[in-house]
Amino acid sequence: MSATTSSSSATPPAQLWPAPTATGPVTATVQLPGSKSVTNRALLLAALADGPGVVRQALRSRDADLMVSALRALGASLTASGESAAGVDWHVTPGPIRGGVSIDAGLAGTVMRFVPPVAALADGPVSFDGDAHARKRPMGPILDALRALGAHIDNDALPFTISGPLTGGEVTIDASGSSQFVSGLLLTAARFDKGVTIRHVGPPVPSQPHIEMTVEMLRAAGVTVDDSERDAWRVLPGPIAARDMTVEPDLSNAAPFLAAALVTGGSVTIPSWPEQTTQAGDALRGLLASMGAAVSREAGSELVVTGSGEVRGIDADLHEVGELTPTIAALAALATTPSRIRGVSHLRGHETDRLAALATEINRLGGDAEETADGLIVRPRALHGGVFHSYDDHRMATAGAVIGLAVPGVQVENVATTAKTLPEFVQMWTAMLTGSERMGADR
Numbered sequence: 001m002s003a004t005t006s007s008s009s010a011t012p013p014a015q016l017w018p019a020p021t022a023t024g025p026v027t028a029t030v031q032l033p034g035s036k037s038v039t040n041r042a043l044l045l046a047a048l049a050d051g052p053g054v055v056r057q058a059l060r061s062r063d064a065d066l067m068v069s070a071l072r073a074l075g076a077s078l079t080a081s082g083e084s085a086a087g088v089d090w091h092v093t094p095g096p097i098r099g100g101v102s103i104d105a106g107l108a109g110t111v112m113r114f115v116p117p118v119a120a121l122a123d124g125p126v127s128f129d130g131d132a133h134a135r136k137r138p139m140g141p142i143l144d145a146l147r148a149l150g151a152h153i154d155n156d157a158l159p160f161t162i163s164g165p166l167t168g169g170e171v172t173i174d175a176s177g178s179s180q181f182v183s184g185l186l187l188t189a190a191r192f193d194k195g196v197t198i199r200h201v202g203p204p205v206p207s208q209p210h211i212e213m214t215v216e217m218l219r220a221a222g223v224t225v226d227d228s229e230r231d232a233w234r235v236l237p238g239p240i241a242a243r244d245m246t247v248e249p250d251l252s253n254a255a256p257f258l259a260a261a262l263v264t265g266g267s268v269t270i271p272s273w274p275e276q277t278t279q280a281g282d283a284l285r286g287l288l289a290s291m292g293a294a295v296s297r298e299a300g301s302e303l304v305v306t307g308s309g310e311v312r313g314i315d316a317d318l319h320e321v322g323e324l325t326p327t328i329a330a331l332a333a334l335a336t337t338p339s340r341i342r343g344v345s346h347l348r349g350h351e352t353d354r355l356a357a358l359a360t361e362i363n364r365l366g367g368d369a370e371e372t373a374d375g376l377i378v379r380p381r382a383l384h385g386g387v388f389h390s391y392d393d394h395r396m397a398t399a400g401a402v403i404g405l406a407v408p409g410v411q412v413e414n415v416a417t418t419a420k421t422l423p424e425f426v427q428m429w430t431a432m433l434t435g436s437e438r439m440g441a442d443r
């Protein structure tokens, strides 16, 4: 049958979600499920540990499910209990690391960068592939590093096959494209015979808090990590202790909900905001205050963000917290004064080229956004309705939802892509706007 007569071969129509427009100030308490970054580190460390462990209130999402499948394929046993809106408790029993398997990384940076070092310890070759766009995400520096440490790898990006043995040792790497190159090597390094010493040479490494998260979680598992020298990390070989730990709520996924307080002049409360955390989302407290919000932390560690009805522009270097850029850019598109976002050229290697995507989609709605070499300039201009494309990027989809709060007629294409880290996004967003007192996960 020819393509023109086969309905099954036709491109399916884009799924458009009418982003709800707020009819007044939002007042809501939003409980967020667990952090993607903490969940996927915790699962991987549990699978490499010296005995059975538990990861509690873990995120259930596409990226987390991909990590679970990858670790199972490599020989760990993971069983779920207590599944609720708050997440799931994973009981993880490590096993001998098994080769001869294929891993699907989807579009998950934490799978494509964190799992190959584990696979290099397997007793046979392990193949990796992912979504079409995943093949474009930068992998070269971590694959070169694994080669330098002893592994054989047949490509410089997805798809590739990796085989050990990997002994570890010293390696120099340019991690300016992604902090995940460093985190990926560090997470497994204690299991390499010689441990690992990583030296970064190149423009500054982004997302330092995510590297701190890696180091902190390794130390909590009894691993010796020396990060006293700038741009160098040393992990001694040794056991990774089995733990029983609980995942913090995902503070980066709080961003669009907190942004709703600014856009509508309302108030959004996030319970269980950690007192101390390495999550990038903690920077929202300062960023949203600069854009005009009143931000307070209440007893019992609730975070409350209250908008005045006016969103102010911002000049911010988001190099350390790049994953907050889509929400900040959406707010900038609704602001009364110009904004400049700097330091985030590495976002071109995220789920999509986020700088190009944000400028294109804001301008498609009548806005005035300009890409720079390392960020965006967004100037105030009245927006109109239209389709906001997500590019299979969960944070683009939620950025479209934020704009839709203030601009009637915004339709977000493929909002289902939010399943990467927050499968309940649409229900939680709708509940926030319809005034349910508490919504989201019960933590």
Ligand SMILES: O=C(O)C1=C[C@@H](OP(=O)(O)O)[C@@H](O)[C@H](O)C1
Binding pocket: 036, 037, 038, 109, 110, 177, 178, 179, 180, 183, 206, 207, 210, 322, 323, 346
């Ligand atoms: O290690 C992690 O969990 C992450 C590190 C960061 O990656 P980059 O350093 O590539 O930006 C961040 O943007 C990503 O969402 C999650």
Ligand SMILES: C=C(OP(=O)(O)O)C(=O)O
Binding pocket: 107, 108, 109, 110, 323, 350, 351, 395, 421
């Ligand atoms: C960059 C992101 O994800 P990943 O872990 O796939 O790199 C993100 O969640 O913003």
